[in-house]
Amino acid sequence: MATESAEYVRVADHDDLVEEGRAVTTVEGQPMALFHHEGEIRAVNNRCPHMGFPLAKGTVEDGILTCHWHHARFELSCGDTFDPWADDVQTYPVEVRDGDVYVDPYPEPDEPPVEHWQNRLEAGLRDDLRLVIAKSVIGLLADDTDEHSSSSPGTSSRHVPYTDLVRIGLEFGTEYRADGWGPGLVILGAMANVYDDVRPEDRRRALYRGLLEVADDTSGEPPRFEQPTFSNPDLSKDRLKQWFRKTVEVRDDDGAERCLRTAVATLDPPEIAEILYAAGTDHVYLDSGHTLDFVNKALETLDHVGWEHAEQAVPTLVPRFTQARRSEEQSEWRQPIDLGELVFEFHGDLPDLLDARDAGGWEPQAGFVDRLLSDDPHDIVDAVRGAIRNGATAEQLASRVTFAAATRVVQFATTNEFNDWNTVHHTFSYCNGVHGGARRVDAPALYRGALHGAMSVYLDRFLNTPPAPIPDGDPDADPETIPEKLLETFDKEGEVDTAGRLVADYLAADGDPAALKATLGRGLLREDAGFHTLQHVEAGFEQFDLADDPDEASVYLMAPARYMAAHFPTRRSAEQTFTIAERLHQGERIHK
Incomplete structure (x- = not known):
């Protein structure tokens, strides 16, 4: 927020401010609260960084400014918060000249905006703070309505590529969960996979949901401590594969991790995949299918962020093998x-x-x-x-x-x-x-x-038994009206067959599959969708894109539509939090 000009602006009469104790003003669009406290003049942004309540309505005592809405506390002189869920408040340098109070409305920031929001995202993950995660995602992907792979920070209104957020979630989720790769990281990978399938305005929601799952999955969990690699760098793929399978067989977490970590350090990605899938199929349908699904999602997540993160990510899969039900x-x-x-x-x-x-x-x-x-x-x-x-x-x-x-x-x-x-x-x-x-x-x-x-x-x-009939689809249906009908179906309980039929009708009537996936994504991301529902929609989208036969392709979108209809509607609490964060980002007055 720094500008080339750092000129001070007159904001108040000094004696009046001392007499009143506080004042409110606006400088170049920025709402400011001015305080006279303990013989000093202080200026802060009047919007509480938590939810925008006017800080001028708060209390100042012993150098602490307290917001009267949620009782967030701030060190008045520098703006630092006592409460991580609130964020620091912006302060402004003050000068008194000839009986007038001047402020610098554009002080040099303590940290660049991208660095600030990355730090806040990590704080949100650490303390499982939904609103902080939502605000951080919006701050990092501000105005991200175009393709996600083009510009770098500073060359457009978009701050960072979506992969930066996936990377932060991956690093946090693998470091702060002793039990290894968990459901939260699976959903983060799934949301990265559907990023291009959902509406541009829902892309931030997708990553927000994935990061929420990581925060929830790591909350209260001890951190993970790594096993070292073997010191022999010349171990062959076949030897490491043999050892890994044997250590998994006897449920030896530490030995299996050393084998896998050494493999990551010395072998190519396809060889790592071969080792993982071999151990994952030595026994039957491990952990009700979760083991191989987690492996697949870990490898797909690395496709997004780069194989250079495999050393941290892949070894965390070990408990999915050693602890799995056979x-x-x-x-x-x-x-x-x-x-x-x-x-x-x-x-x-x-x-x-x-x-x-x-x-x-x-x-x-x-x-x-x-x-x-x-x-x-x-x-x-x-x-x-x-x-x-x-x-x-x-x-x-x-x-x-x-x-x-x-x-x-x-x-x-x-x-x-x-x-x-x-x-x-x-x-x-x-x-x-x-x-x-x-x-x-x-x-x-x-x-x-x-x-x-x-x-x-x-x-x-x-x-x-008996099988629900697979609808043929009505080629004379109106594809323009079906998306809203589908969303209305998700607003009611138990409309499973209706949801499947609407998808069949839409595709039979030559509706745009991309628009249908965007509608399903919209319905998914507004709900408090559970782990399985988020998984199911992502898998359906993936298989739809791979299908060659149109009739088969329609099955892959009918399946998630039916599954969603069976599990919706929900309380939509996550969406409520995200909407609050969006409104705050746009400068709205939530308290009004």
């Missing part, structure tokens, strides 16, 4: 049909299947997904084996399994218990994670992951 130990995977035995038999045969596969390439047959959705797990395994023999890549196989998982969501019967939405969601998010891994590296582990996903799709079959 599904072959769960009864539903063992009875009445021993799915664990089927899976491990497949694991044993996989090397030979890959060696003997047709090099000519594989095209999925018309009934392949129907087989994945069938009631016979043996036939599902046979279908996967046949696809591999015929040349299916891990990416192709994972794509088909992911579509089957999305179909389960679209055909989820609302006669089921509400919590069963989580079951079909976990399968879909897991399969999306496997598909993401398969697009990153073509490794045997991803074939195993695809089969694990297919078995979970099989277990979810009872949630499609």
Whole structure:
């Protein structure tokens, strides 16, 4: 806020101010409160930095200015706050000349605006302060309504690229959570992924939501202490992969971290991914699918901020492996049909299947997904084996399994218990994670992951009994009116089938998919959406963009629309806080 001219401006008569004790004025658009206290004249911005209440209505005692709205306290001479949730108040240099009081309305700032808001963001993360996080995001991305990858600070009205905020959240979330990579960082990565899909005015909301989740996830948690790398820099990928899998097998956190940290320091990113996915598929459907989903999101987050942050981020994934529940130990995977035995038999045969596969390439047959959705797990395994023999890549196989998982969501019967939405969601998010891994590296582990996903799709079959019909979509529908109807649907409880039908109608009538995703993003970000809902929408957007067939693509947007409708409306408390921050940023008087 410094200018080339630092000229002082007359603001009050000295004797009048001494007699009254305080005064209010405006200098070049800046509201100022003037105080005579303990023989000194002080000038501060009259807007409380917390929520804009006039500080001139506050109390001054013993050198402390107290705002009378939320009792934020400030050291009057320098403006520093006693309360981190309030921020420091701007002070102005004062001179008394010939009986008049002058102030410098444009003092040199203590720190540049970008540095200030970055520091405030870290304070908001540290103390889990929603309003501080919201104000910091808005301050750092002020007027960010254009592309996020162009200018640097000082060359446009936008301050920093969105990746700077993701980086700050990543660094904080990996350092201040002893239990490693958590749900908050998953959502931060997911919100970075949808950044370009939501409306320009919702982009700040997306990062705000991700950073809120990081703050909540780390609140009250002890910090993380790193294990060192091995001193031998010549360990091969195969040796580190072997060691990492063995340490995960016996749930040895420290040993596993040393292996993984050494791998990050010495190997290329695809090799790291291969090691992670191998350990993640040694057991079946780890932690209800969360382990591979978290791995995928960690790697995608590094795509945003750069692989140079892998040394800090990737080793924090270790607890996701060592603490994970192994599904072959769960009864539903063992009875009445021993799915664990089927899976491990497949694991044993996989090397030979890959060696003997047709090099000519594989095209999925018309009934392949129907087989994945069938009631016979043996036939599902046979279908996967046949696809591999015929040349299916891990990416192709994972794509088909992911579509089957999305179909389960679209055909989820609302006669089921509400919590069963989580079951079909976990399968879909897991399969999306496997598909993401398969697009990153073509490794045997991803074939195993695809089969694990297919078995979970099989277990979810009872949630499609009876199946909800997949709407065909009305090509004569009016796509101009559907977005608002969809948002109105989210304002009501239980409009699951209506939401799915509106999406089908919109796409059948040649509505703009980008506008539909923006509408879904708008509906998502105004709600207090939970971890699973935020995950689900991001995965649906990702798979929609990857789909070649229009009918399949529509399923990937119907799935999140139905899931959102099942979980909305909410209290919208996070949006209320963000709206307050926006109004304060625009100079509105919240107290009025």
